Amino acid sequence: MQFVKKFWTGASMDPLRSKIVPVLTILGIMIVAWYAFAVVLNGPFQRDLDRRAGRSPGLAGFLVETWSQPKPTLPAPHQVAQNFFNTTFMVKPWSRRSLVYHSWVTLSSTFVGFVFGAMLGILIAVGIVHFTSLDRSLMPWIITSQTIPILAIAPMVVVVFASIGITGLIPKALISTYLSFFPVAVGMVKGLRSPELMHLDLMRTYNATASQVFWKLRLPASLPFLFASMKVGVAASLVGAIVAELPTGAVAGIGAKLLAGSYYSQTIEIWAALVAGSLVAVVLVMLVGLAERITGRAMGGRPA
Amino acid sequence: MTIRPSVGVSASVKPANEAPANEPVVEAQKLGLAFQTGDGPVQALSDVDLTIGKGEFVSFIGPSGCGKTTLLRVIADLERPTEGTISINGMTPEQAREKRAYGYVFQAAALYPWRTIERNVALPLEIMGLSRSEQQERIRRTLELVNLTGFEKKYPWQLSGGMQQRASIARALAFDADLLLMDEPFGALDEIVRDHLNEQLLKLWARTEKTICFVTHSIPEAVYLSTRIVVMSPRPGRVTDIIESTLPKERPLDIRESPEFLAIAARVRDGLRAGHSYED
Incomplete structure (x- = not known):
């Protein structure tokens, strides 16, 4: 009974529902928008590259390419995350690369x-x-x-x-x-x-x-x-x-x-x-x- | 059926402008105060002559703006008069304040929210530099006086409005001044709590034999509590009547239905009304 009551009163909502879910929702929206912008911003350069190389990747191939350039205008989230992970956890903390x-x-x-x-x-x-x-x-x-x-x-x-x-x-x-x-x-x-x-x-x-x-x-x-x-x-x-x-x-x-x-x-x-x-x-x-x-x-x- | 003459009742309400027999605690002569505002001076008090004797319970009653709170603040040296003289225990208000001659209870409890009830009561004692053990002893005694034993460790927000106001009275009592100045202390409380606190305040007054100055705008409260009632009227704030109460010291709540009580209340009301008609 106590549990049910607690569950239904908004004021004492558990932290998962009241805090984490809204924050994660916004985070999700931001990541999607980030990937979209990466395509938009890295696209022209990628198209240029493809044209010169005479390649014509499909839509999926093109998207993947814009998200994996070595020096992109806007790096994709996973590139940043990977770099962050590598330079944080994969090197000694007191090294210059860390x-x-x-x-x-x-x-x-x-x-x-x-x-x-x-x-x-x-x-x-x-x-x-x-x-x-x-x-x-x-x-x-x-x-x-x-x-x-x-x-x-x-x-x-x-x-x-x-x-x-x-x-x-x-x-x-x-x-x-x-x-x-x-x-x-x-x-x-x-x-x-x-x-x-x-x-x-x-x-x-x-x-x-x-x-x-x-x-x-x-x-x-x-x-x-x-x-x-x-x-x-x-x-x-x-x-x-x-x-x-x-x-x-x-x-x-x-x-x-x-x-x-x-x-x-x-x-x-x-x-x-x-x-x-x-x-x-x-x-x-x-x-x-x-x-x-x-x-x-x-x-x-x-x-x- | 016999019709009882009302002579006895009206005769018992006699004018009492003469100084009381007890030694005076507060003496004001020709007291006046004008606030300087942007629109020129505002006369908050004028020509107030008043003597309050030791052990009296004096109420100041009047409509808002009549200067009753200002008068209390002048006694407390929270305002300076611009005319006339006032002395507290033979000293100037400033000297009296420096000697901590009075305890002041405000309209709101004004407890510090970050202090527990006992730490709030301890506040004036800390400032006076009393020893820890002396502080503990006084906290225990005063909280007992206002029936708050057991609430020492609670924070103000954990208490009801009435309890908060009792705690603030305890704080004013803690440093044991003989004079207690109370500015509409129960004004924000509901009537039931107010009745209860009025009763307790009377008992407290009887036990401690303090001199109490009590500002209120409630006629029943003034009549129920006081040995003398000072009726005031606004703009400029002045005393229109001083009524000596004939009620016995022992006052159960139902004394408020007695003809004697009602007669005093009627006279207070007349005084208030007179003040108003003068204004129009």
């Missing part, structure tokens, strides 16, 4: 940059909320900072640091910091200002000090905002790390892999690296989500 290695290089600078970015963002937000002068003076500059195209400033930062002998992780992490502090700062300002007037008045009736108000009210109230903005920030951090790897002739990292792929028209490798980058992003966002859930539970959150 995507695990490159992902790790990017991940480490993303992580360092994000931690600094988040801390900087929180610090700025705390300052802005507590000092009106900072609110007036800092906020416009923070917003302006994000209008500078990152692609323009990243090479400058890397070059400047290289000229004083600092290369590798630090300049990359700095770009990540630059991109990730902004969403965290803006989200935290909103979060730290989110307590209701009544909750603030209550603190006043207790004659609480500013630091007590901060630790006991503003900070806990801001946490949902912090986690939401950290999810944006961590993804921005990854973009920053990859972009920082592009212009430097960096030898390792997802960005370097992308650049090398584009030099040699290794489209399949580019796509495999893109997949690796996306997976890294998913892992990062999930880690923030996990931290959010753990904190939420510790703070007595209502179960969803």
Whole structure:
């Protein structure tokens, strides 16, 4: 009886039905569309090849050919998957050919940059909320900072640091910091200002000090905002790390892999690296989500 | 069949503008407050003279906008008066607040959702820097006072509205101030829960002998709870009548059907109506 009841109420639908099925449906649609686009984009070149070779494959043969070119305009999903599998599981993880290695290089600078970015963002937000002068003076500059195209400033930062002998992780992490502090700062300002007037008045009736108000009210109230903005920030951090790897002739990292792929028209490798980058992003966002859930539970959150 | 004269009833309701015999807790003279708004100043309070003695239960009643909440907030130093003087236990409201002379109960329970009930009650105690054992002792005692023993580890959302409001009363009682300021604490609750909490509040008042200032817009609630009822009228917020209750301290719920109760209620209603006609 209990089971039947559970089965029929939408709210407590099992995770397979409520989450996995819809996600897989969209994935299926995307893969079909991907194969279709591969035919459209690789078709002209394939027809050219066939004509020159004097071949006339049937429709099925033509389709298979467009999905198996060595340097296709758009590689088919299974080509990307194969390359991804080979460069992830078939080589030693610390080898130069391994995507695990490159992902790790990017991940480490993303992580360092994000931690600094988040801390900087929180610090700025705390300052802005507590000092009106900072609110007036800092906020416009923070917003302006994000209008500078990152692609323009990243090479400058890397070059400047290289000229004083600092290369590798630090300049990359700095770009990540630059991109990730902004969403965290803006989200935290909103979060730290989110307590209701009544909750603030209550603190006043207790004659609480500013630091007590901060630790006991503003900070806990801001946490949902912090986690939401950290999810944006961590993804921005990854973009920053990859972009920082592009212009430097960096030898390792997802960005370097992308650049090398584009030099040699290794489209399949580019796509495999893109997949690796996306997976890294998913892992990062999930880690923030996990931290959010753990904190939420510790703070007595209502179960969803 | 004899017709009983109603003289006894009406005579028992006497004007009581004179200061109470007990030592004064709140003393206001010519108190006024004007809010500065975009459309010029709005007079929220004007010319309020009031003395509240130790151990009294005083209700402030009036339509919305009559300044009753503002008056309470002035006592609590959440607003500053622009005219006149006010003292709490002989101090300025600010000094009184710094000495934590009062507990304040808001319209909503205003519990922190990330704290359990016991941690919510502990909040003012943490801020005052009491020891862990002292905190535990006070939490136990105050939750018992409001009948919430056993709900220490629950989060606010796990409790009903009435229980949440009781928890917020416990929080206001926890730091043992002699003055309790309550701003329409039961306004959002249904009538049955409200009756119950009113009864409990009276018992609590009798046990703790605190001075209570209670804002409400319910006539029966004001008459049932109070030793004195301050009737206020809006724009500018001023006191139109102060009614001394003749009801005994011991008040069962059905006292609300007694002629004495109804006579006081009628006078409160008259006071409210007078305030309104003055406005038109």
